[in-house]
Amino acid sequence: MADLSTNPATVRPDPSLGGLFVAALKRELLLSLRRKSELVNPLIFFLMVVTLFPLGVSPEPGFLAQLAPGVLWVAALLATLLSMDSLFRSDFDDGSLEQLLLSPQPLFVVVLAKVLAHWMLTGLVLTLVAPLIAVMLFLPAEGMPGLMLSLLLGTPTLSLVGAIGAALTVGLRKGGVLIALLVLPLYIPVLIFGTGAVQAAVTGLPLGGYLALLGALLALGATLAPLAIGAALRISVSG
Amino acid sequence: MSGALLKVEKLFCERDERVLFDDLSFEIRSGEIVQVEGANGSGKTTLLRILSGLSRNYEGEIYWRGEPLAAVREQFHRELLYFGHQPGVKALLTAEENLHWYCALHPALDPARIAQALQQVGLEGFEDVACHMLSAGQQRRVSLARLYLNDAPLWILDEPFTAIDKGGVAAQEALIARHVAAGGSVVLTTHQDLQGVEALRRINLDQQSGT
């Protein structure tokens, strides 16, 4: 074995950041898919929340059609929020998070991969299923593209911001409701522009502005959120 | 090369209103084994977590190869192997998959050595078994396999011999001795009586805690 006391002058060059990202993404998806039973939970929750409104308020088609954009978005938002707690918890509990924080590789990349994997299994699925559920709320057909596009652009931001809350509370034993308190105010802009997009689609107005705003929020989130998430993870593990 | 690898100056840490250690200073040089001793709850794990950079709740200075730790964090992480209280092993992944991920996190490691590492901890034949189907001792051995993969100069080991049988303990002691002979350093806590290991320095935390 080589003498280990001197400063290592030559180190094997890092594999590319892209390689790390793909490895992290694969690992997350593999872990989630091996726990198949939990995959459908956000979806079922989404369906149930939507069902509450006709039951709790009124099943009248004209009335529901008016509520539809808001209700669908709020349900998607809550479904995403509920699944955030588990994002880092298992890694925190078995010590994998510690090893991740001790890696010389940039945390930013791995965090982004984790959030992307989470979105693929919650937000993306909700986006694809939303039109079917929107039919139950009598959302007009013209609103469907607006619904899908706004969810497609908005739910990744929800995952990113929710991950900040998850990272801040991962050290606590009961993170559940606290994450909602921390994150819901931050979700409001996405909610406003998302429902705005759906409304615009329903009334035949152009969607471009709303989608651009949602895209801008996503860009901001994708660049800044991983920094906050990394800082929050280090703080949670430190304490 | 005689400079200290890791140098700790006037370390102060308190938790739950209790001072764990105060004005603690020591150095770790290459080729040294340092055992941190103390009663349960005296802060051994906390000290190890501070040394590895996981915990930042302390006052005092820590230097790696002469530079403040905060300035050389990335290099420090390249040269550190931390074996913590929890195995850091995902139950849903196989032993091989866990170690592959470890190699992704530490790019200087060679994934081709994974099979041999698993063999040396006695898990040959269990490489593609999901870890939740292994016993607790076997899961810890998956984590210990990292010691055979990672040649990092500094090893910080928190209770590495827990749930390992006598033969395994002897093998680990030999491994530690080899590592130190090649110039590496080891900081560890253990309840075991270390027999095969020479040149042992001890730091006793019970004598360190402030009033």
Add this chain to the structure above:
Amino acid sequence: MADRKASDRKWLPRWFYQLASPRWCYQITGKLLPVFSIAALILLLGGTVWALAFAPADYQQGNSFRIIYLHVPSAILAQSCYMLMALAGAIGLIWKMKVADMVAKSCAPVGAAMAVLALLTGAIWGKPTWGSWWVWDARLTSMLILFFLYLGVMALNAAIESEVTAAQASAVLALVGLVNIPIIKYSVEWWNTLHQPATFKLTEKPAMPVEMWLPLLVMVIGFYCFFAVALMLRLRNEILRRERRAGWVRDLLLSK
């Protein structure tokens, strides 16, 4: 290889590092407290009397608009306090300053109280003007969301046991909130124009005569002084509590 200490970097003025000492902070707030208390008392009393009795009545709203002399200062303070909280949190994070953490922790309840005051006075204003106790106006809604942000920071601080970790986590959250505040404001304003065809705004009209905005200014400054008093009182308590094992605190408490 020379060992470089972290404190070798001294590119900030000396008073900045002095601020880091809880004891020095305690002493200086002790001296500032009476000054600010008197200023707050005079300005608030004087301002209130001026606002209620001597400022002219609004031609449209009559006397009910006088509530803005409480509403506007509290709204301004609620926002300023959040910025101070985030700034103090950032300083505590970057420079690991205990005093900065204590300032941030002391700010949160005061700011939240200001936000509640702004919401209540806004509601009181709304009643004679709109006929209802609440209206989803852009500014009131933004203030409500700001209140939620305060509650989030306070809840997170309370949930984490370790003081240091709690302060760091709250600081990160406060900073995330700070970045979001302009985004939230913009989105709520946009949402409001879409849904509220109202032409009448709750904000004071930009061209306010001197007789109206002068007492308002007095009230705003008075509120700032009051905020300083409240903050310093909380800060002093927090310093005593956190440093209770230090020698100077024991001497101080024993001498009383």
